[in-house]
Amino acid sequence: MTKPKCNLFQKVLTILFLCIACISTSTAQEATLVTSLNVSLGSDSPRFKEELIENDGKYYWYATKVNSRINDIFNDIEIEDIDTPSLGGADELKASILIEYTPGEGFTDYIVFPYGDKGIRHYSFKGDSLLIWSDYYVFAVNDSIVSGDLDSLLNFHDADIEGSLPTRLNSFAIYDTKLDSIVDTYSFDEQKNFSIEGVALSDNSIYMCSDANWSYELFGDTLDLFIPGDLSSSNSHLSKLNLTSRKLEWTKHIGDTSGSGLYSGAEKTVLDEYGNVIVLFNTWDRSQFDGVYLDDKYGQLDYTLYKVSPEGELIKHLKFNAPNDPQAFRNYRIEKDGSVNVMGVT
Amino acid sequence: MWVAQDSFYIGSPPVASLAIRVDKDWNFQWHKSYAGSSVVSAMNSTSGTESLVFIPILDSLILSDTVIYHTYEELYPQFVPSAILKFDKEGSRVGEPFMFGDRGLFWEAITLDKDKYLFMVKFKSESGQFEFLGESYGFGISQYVSFIEVEGNLFDIISSLSLATNENDLQIYPSPAIHGSRIIVEFPISIVDDNTNLLIYDNNGLLEVAQRISKGQDKIVIQTEHLSKGIKRITLINENHKTTKSILIF
Numbered sequence: 001m002t003k004p005k006c007n008l009f010q011k012v013l014t015i016l017f018l019c020i021a022c023i024s025t026s027t028a029q030e031a032t033l034v035t036s037l038n039v040s041l042g043s044d045s046p047r048f049k050e051e052l053i054e055n056d057g058k059y060y061w062y063a064t065k066v067n068s069r070i071n072d073i074f075n076d077i078e079i080e081d082i083d084t085p086s087l088g089g090a091d092e093l094k095a096s097i098l099i100e101y102t103p104g105e106g107f108t109d110y111i112v113f114p115y116g117d118k119g120i121r122h123y124s125f126k127g128d129s130l131l132i133w134s135d136y137y138v139f140a141v142n143d144s145i146v147s148g149d150l151d152s153l154l155n156f157h158d159a160d161i162e163g164s165l166p167t168r169l170n171s172f173a174i175y176d177t178k179l180d181s182i183v184d185t186y187s188f189d190e191q192k193n194f195s196i197e198g199v200a201l202s203d204n205s206i207y208m209c210s211d212a213n214w215s216y217e218l219f220g221d222t223l224d225l226f227i228p229g230d231l232s233s234s235n236s237h238l239s240k241l242n243l244t245s246r247k248l249e250w251t252k253h254i255g256d257t258s259g260s261g262l263y264s265g266a267e268k269t270v271l272d273e274y275g276n277v278i279v280l281f282n283t284w285d286r287s288q289f290d291g292v293y294l295d296d297k298y299g300q301l302d303y304t305l306y307k308v309s310p311e312g313e314l315i316k317h318l319k320f321n322a323p324n325d326p327q328a329f330r331n332y333r334i335e336k337d338g339s340v341n342v343m344g345v346t
Numbered sequence: 347m348w349v350a351q352d353s354f355y356i357g358s359p360p361v362a363s364l365a366i367r368v369d370k371d372w373n374f375q376w377h378k379s380y381a382g383s384s385v386v387s388a389m390n391s392t393s394g395t396e397s398l399v400f401i402p403i404l405d406s407l408i409l410s411d412t413v414i415y416h417t418y419e420e421l422y423p424q425f426v427p428s429a430i431l432k433f434d435k436e437g438s439r440v441g442e443p444f445m446f447g448d449r450g451l452f453w454e455a456i457t458l459d460k461d462k463y464l465f466m467v468k469f470k471s472e473s474g475q476f477e478f479l480g481e482s483y484g485f486g487i488s489q490y491v492s493f494i495e496v497e498g499n500l501f502d503i504i505s506s507l508s509l510a511t512n513e514n515d516l517q518i519y520p521s522p523a524i525h526g527s528r529i530i531v532e533f534p535i536s537i538v539d540d541n542t543n544l545l546i547y548d549n550n551g552l553l554e555v556a557q558r559i560s561k562g563q564d565k566i567v568i569q570t571e572h573l574s575k576g577i578k579r580i581t582l583i584n585e586n587h588k589t590t591k592s593i594l595i596f
Binding site for chain 2: 030031032033034035036037038039040041042048050051052054059101103104106272305307316318335337338339340341342343344
């Protein structure tokens with residue numbers, strides 16, 4: 001085939017096209033690799049979470065099952081020796097850790113929770129403050145014991161000593177990351193089947209999602225069942241604790257109406273940049289807030305998102321329903337502005 | 347099937363994977379569904395105005411907006427990369443899907459700033475070796491996690507895989523072309539192998555044509571009446587070559 005000759009009209013169009021192409025490509029900047037850090041993971045490596053927590057432009061990576069061998073996998077920072085006392089045999093009381101990653105610099109700092117492998121349940125940043133919540137027999141941050149009795153715990157596991165297990169505690173500490181110091185602590189005895197399912201630190205308060213299958217005490221208040229006397233009626237609460245008075249400012253029933261703790265629970269508790277608290281709740285039954293049903297559907301494996309004002313008023317809720325797929329919801333991300341990304345498979 | 351609120355139905359067979367975007371006032375902005383026999387999961391991270399959605403791909407990827415990106419078993423029999431897709435706040439895809447590695451599993455893809463990204467990727471021993479922006483990955487360690495920071499227009503690259511390119515390999519005429527007419531794309535017979543494809547993308551990166559090229563073929567005739575008007579990027583690609591040239595259809 002003979003190639004056709006260009007006429008004047010086509011030449012003009014060609015020049016116009018080349019100008020458009022030049023403009024569109026001149027703004028493109030070639031992609032370059034800024035940093036690349038590799039962390040090798042062996043069979044006895046720490047267990048790292050598959051997410052980073054952002055705070056003031058830095059990113060934090062949490063890991064459990066940590067001992068001093070963590071230095072073998074981090075070349076950029078040197079982590080001080082971590083106390084991992086023996087629990088008898090080859091077992092050791094391992095730690096957990098928050099590794100700080102600074103964009104443009106790499107791994108820049110860390111906070112160790114000795115003996116915290118099984119005990120650190122939640123953490124939440126607010127500026128320079130880090131709230132850590134533990135429900136173990138002993139709770140420590142870096143080289144400071146916050147609560148609990150380490151000797152009694154070790155003696156209990158020592159075959160040569162007839163000791164008793166110390167009381168399990170619910171404790172929190174607020175750690176100032178600039179001062180590298182604990183600035184506030186609190187602890188109270190374990191209650192039967194009680195658990196804190198999520199925390200979010202605000203300026204002078206902590207938002208907590210708590211749960212038990214019975215009435216329970218929380219900072220001096222009795223938190224009752226959804227239907228008093230009906231053990232299958234759920235007892236999940238969202239509460240706001242005033243850090244100065246150590247009293248609950250308010251508490252609200254949240255989640256579904258079924259026996260809580262079996263299939264349902266709060267999976268995420270965070271604050272948006274406007275001070276609203278957002279709770280993602282895995283619901284098995286009708287979802288409700290403060291005793292008011294939000295829908296009339298008996299969902300299974302559903303998710304309900306709650307947005308609650310600092311005063312405890314429900315601003316909005318969303319419900320995601322995947323009744324036939326137990327693994328429909330794979331991941332979700334709540335952004336600073338309160339927007340939500342939901343990922344899943346069906 | 348998923349139902350988000352009462353009025354927002356998403357997902358029906360054969361949808362395999364979903365990404366849903368809800369704005370700060372909790373209105374549903376957009377959702378994307380990804381089909382393909384082995385799309386296993388998706389994650390997402392947003393910086394207010396844009397979203398990154400990433401998908402480990404094992405063979406193919408089909409989007410709900412009927413865009414078929416690639417069928418990797420055909421294009422790259424030895425590679426099964428992951429993909430990161432970038433969307434604006436309206437849910438329109440920005441640039442090209444960014445292909446990365448071989449069975450890498452993204453844990454995080456964060457937009458740090460304009461054209462600045464932080465990726466946290468987990469690689470396993472079967473990830474194979476590959477090169478990404480001059481750095482080698484996939485070195486004999488059973489498992490590792492990489493923190494990778496990238497600057498620049500990442501989503502202008504169709505693939506991170508190292509392929510020979512030469513724009514002069516493609517001769518397209520007439521150029522510009524009138525919508526409805528035929529265009530002819532010529533290429534050296536020597537670069538065509540058994541797994542060569544011709545792809546035509548619009549200016550937003552949406553694939554409009556995917557045509558298999560047979561070995562021994564040195565040109566193809568494209569009917570433009572089925573294409574939209576505007577700038578098209580025509581790519582000839584196989585596992586050894588990738589050649590792209592643009593044309594205006596008016």
